Amino acid sequence: MADFIPLDYATLRLIWWALLGLLLLGFAVMGGFDLGIGALLPFVARTDQERRLVVNTVGPTWEGNQVWLIVGAASAFAAFPPLYAVSFSGLYLAMFVILFALILRPVGFKFRGKVADPRWRQSWDWMLFVGGAVPALLFGVAVGNVQLGVPFHFEPATLRPVYTGGFLALLSPFALVCGLVSLSLLVAHGAAALVTKTDGPVARRAARYGSLSALVAAVLLVAAGAWVATRLPGYRIDSIIDGNGASNPLRKSVHAAAGLWLHNYRALPVLWLAPLGAVAGALLGAYFLRARRGAAAVACTTLAVAATVLTFGAAVFPFLLPSSTVPDAGLTLWDASSSHLTLWVMLLVTATLLPLVVLYTAWVYRVLGGKVSADSLEDNPNAY
Template identity: 55%
Template sequence: MILSQLIDYETLRLIWWVLLGVLLIGFAAMDGFDLGVGTLLPFVAKTDVERRVVINTIGPVWEGNQVWLILGGGAIFAAWPPLYAVSFSGFYLAMFIILFALILRPVGFKYRSKKQSPQWRSGWDWALFIGGFVPALIFGVAVGNVLQGVPFRFSDHLQIFYEGNLFGLLNPFALLCGLLSVAMLTMHGAAWLVLKTTGDIAKRAKSFGSVAALLTIVFYVLAGIWMWYGIAGYRITSEIVTDGPSNPLFKTAVLEHGAWFTNFSNYPILLIAPVLGILGALSVLVAMRAGREVMPLLMGKLSIFGIISSVGVAMFPFILPSSLDPNASLTVWDSSSSQMTLFNMLVATAIFLPLILFYTSWVYKVLWGKVDKNMIEDDNSHAY
């Protein structure tokens, strides 16, 4: 018996669906506060020294945090090839905008202090704002479009046809999800600044973070109500084959109002996901007002976990519905790589993911502590 048959195909597909969620949540929880800090930079810091303090709270860690984005993209490419093909082709312009915004971050970090000119530095500060705000917004917009269904279809030979455009992605519900994403990551960035800074910066971060936490709850509840009354979900109507070949056209599916809430009705335990999303954000608000430092960051991560996982469990087994042809929708059971590929990737993940977690933990342990004005004003060649 070959090693890849030690775990059956159905279980491997489930494992990789969970791992995809772990990687996406890991990106939002780790790189998310970097994006949030960038979004807050022009507002929480009033002087050049204060802005250098804010930048140096994330300067040593942002590159390592982006590993989660690379891992997520790599996992989609290797474990879910049709998902990668449709999403990265259909969302090409949106992905390009995200890439451009993310490129501004390292350039901003490196170039900002090259000149003493206030105009020069202010320009790069706003570039860092764009590098935080734009990806946060577009990632949320993408999730909003996925929940509504993406305009793609397959030919009989599984050739992909995408019939959408960039402006079609900017529909009202998707924009609401984008605002939710911005509020959630801004809340997380503010929690990081409360932990890592002192004085006026920490006070402003607490104020902005409290507002962002409240907006996270409001936008999340509004999105749930909108989904209940105005967004049709998807349901498989044919026999579900969990260990068959990866061909999306082997099934039939329909649009149905309330379908995204079916899993919560059938398995009430899953309601813990949206509850954690709301309670986590509420706890951030309470902890910030109470003057706590570590708790807002932990509760922010809990809220991120709840909000993102609630989307995943609501859609299961769908991972990318088609608004043009529901039968072409991609699910966990019909869009994965082969059993051997999933098994080999699982072995590699079991080896390397713990290493990533270990060195990430070690880095944060070494860099633990606050960044203040004295550190920046000293002749420190390692500070941005």
């Protein structure tokens, strides 16, 4: 059957690594608006009408933005089963916390307006805050733990993954710094959307909090980069990997040493544009937020978020999930993928459906463009 597939196995593996990264980047940018606005809700809105304004800036679009995360998780399951197995079995408690926080968001959106009692609405507003801030923080913590390496190995006879860590161990200093990078970037990203979509006190407060958050993100990005360059153990494959060989994560040799996550940057200096773009986007985002230039701020925070994801991807390539306890067992795109045929069929399906998702998203944002105001809420009985 593989003889009829026009792309070789190694190429398909590389394509699916890139597609998985694209889906995660799509969620970071699109879903990042929602998470950042949720984290800002108690601080930029002080009356029920102001909170309704904030909620309705993302109310019509947040469900569509979740598609990127759902498709990304499904793609990881189908394209890289060992990655899904290790992540969702060994890290189930961390995953549960993230999922619980994300579940609070649809409940908060649907229930906050059902009762006019201010205490009822304020309680659900805090649920929306948790549903935005906690995932924004923990997604960054997850990225930090990937760079640190996760404590797992495989049983040689059965290749059954064995996770040997605990939940609290995931909250290491470096991982928390990465979590704060994620949280501050997404808060700035959400603030830029609020400046674009609202006027008055909400926009002013969003500009103030967002510009400060963007500056914090720039400082933390530089600090995290220095940590990676000088102290953080990185991983590098020593043995030659057959990109067309069958998937088996134990057929390679890996060693760890400080500074190895910069190996790809030394080999291909153009990659330095990614971290430079992340820091520049954060700094310019702070400037345009302070000036309340919404469209420019959105462009800059989008650059900062996307470039941060690319910085991470370029550093860890070709690893998907390094192992801190048995480095040779770390998962890479070359030895943790599904079969040749599976990747090909998935690519055909994705090439058909992903453009439809992009077109639909663009259409929704065009139809729902413009500012949210008190008058528009009064005119729309279906507003939250």
